[in-house]
Amino acid sequence: MTLSRIAGIAAMLIGSTVAAQAQDRSDWPSSFTVGTASQGGTYFAYGSGWANLVADELGMSGGGEVTGGPMQNMALVHTGEAAFGMTTMGPAAESLGGTNPIAPGLEMDMACAMFPMYQTPFSVTALSSSGIESISDIPDGAKIGFGPAGSTSDTYFPRMLEELGVNFDRRNGGWTDLGGQLQDGLLDVIAFAAGIPIPAVSQLEVQTDVNIIEFTEEEQAQILEAFPVSEFTIPADTYTSLDEPARAVSMWNFAIANCDLPESFVYEATNVVMSDNDRMVAIHRAARSTTPDNWDKNKVLMWHPGAARWFNENGASIPDDMIHGN
Structure with a gap:
């Protein structure tokens, strides 16, 4: 077979492949x-x-x-x-x-x-200077940021904290904005529900000292009973603020x-x-x-x-x- 004949066949095959791809994508969005x-x-x-x-x-x-x-x-x-x-x-x-x-x-x-x-873990973050080291430390009427309105955190975390007996003032906003408000003392706590590491938490760690607050075994069991979530452990190497794994709950994304x-x-x-x-x-x-x-x-x-x-x-x-x- 001549080289010209081989080249012709190759060109035909390439052309047919391109045509097939174009045909396959004919109903795709632009x-x-x-x-x-x-x-x-x-x-x-x-x-x-x-x-x-x-x-x-x-x-x-x-x-x-x-x-x-x-x-x-x-x-x-x-x-x-x-x-x-x-x-x-x-x-x-x-x-x-x-x-x-x-x-x-x-x-x-x-x-x-x-x-x-x-999985989306549900976790609580506060400034170390606040003295809040556990869910039970959250003061009555605390200003808590729950993320954007309608988000997973905003939908479920207020119910979870109410289940655990926390009385709070509910705030909404983007995670970056809420992180800034926490750092400025306008919030007491942020209740995060997001894949880890959460960029806003990592940024806070660079700028100030924070506490990543875990659930107690009893609190975790209570939440597992009441909501469509699973057990989860936040690995210690997720954040510099963690010295050991932190107990949490999570929901699949x-x-x-x-x-x-x-x-x-x-x-x-x-x-x-x-x-x-x-x-x-x-x-x-x-x-x-x-x-x-x-x-x-x-x-x-x-x-x-x-x-x-x-x-x-x-x-x-x-x-x-x-x-x-x-």
């Missing part, structure tokens, strides 16, 4: 956004990171968007205003049940599971996709995130849990068909009745 949360929180750092990674790898425009967190993300993804988002299992269940405070009565069943992210997005698009986006964990860990250490074996932590949302196909091809066994459209 760009996408990922609903995250406020700046200074883990959602924003993690979500912006994986949005940029997917955009780069798939050769398209995409990025993270500042939002109010899990509750708002469920609404944005359900309506299609955001292609992707991030949520925790508690807010996801409430949204499916029509009790999302953003749109009461609306069952947000067009937000589908995409991939497991990490999942990436979500609008259920109407093309199967091939979500499949490829899922593959970018899940096929190389080292890249995700480089974005944020919380991504150490962004692994295929954690697919079974979703017991609430229907799976997007594209994501389900990727996981089932990579060791999962997602049942047909948990896949949207089946």
Whole structure:
């Protein structure tokens, strides 16, 4: 066979591959956004990171968007205003049940599971100078920041502290702003619910001395009984302020996709995130849990068909009745 003939065949093969790729992407969106949360929180750092990674790898425009967190993300993804988002299992269940405070009565069943992210620990931070070293030390009427309105922390942490008998003055805001208020003495405590290490806490440690307050065994057991959370231990190497692991509780986070997005698009986006964990860990250490074996932590949302196909091809066994459209 002549060299010219070989070159011709190669050109035909390349041309057909390019054509196939173009055909495969014919129904893809031209760009996408990922609903995250406020700046200074883990959602924003993690979500912006994986949005940029997917955009780069798939050769398209995409990025993270500042939002109010899990509750708002469920609404944005359900309506299609955001292609992707991030949520925790508690807010996801409430949204499916029509009790999302953003749109009461609306069952947000067009937000589908995409991939497991990490666990969100619930932890309390105070300035060391405050003398607050335990939940029971929190003074009556303390000014406590619970994060953005409608966030996982704002939805569940006030209830948890009420369960433990804490009487407080509730404040909301982005994590970075609340960190500044704590440092300035405008808040007594911040009740964080975010993947660790939380950027705002790490920044506080650089600027001042803080206490990372753990639950007692009795407090942890009481919270586990009353809320949809799991036991969790914050490793001692997470923060310089910790000398030993800290007892906490946590809730799983999942990436979500609008259920109407093309199967091939979500499949490829899922593959970018899940096929190389080292890249995700480089974005944020919380991504150490962004692994295929954690697919079974979703017991609430229907799976997007594209994501389900990727996981089932990579060791999962997602049942047909948990896949949207089946």
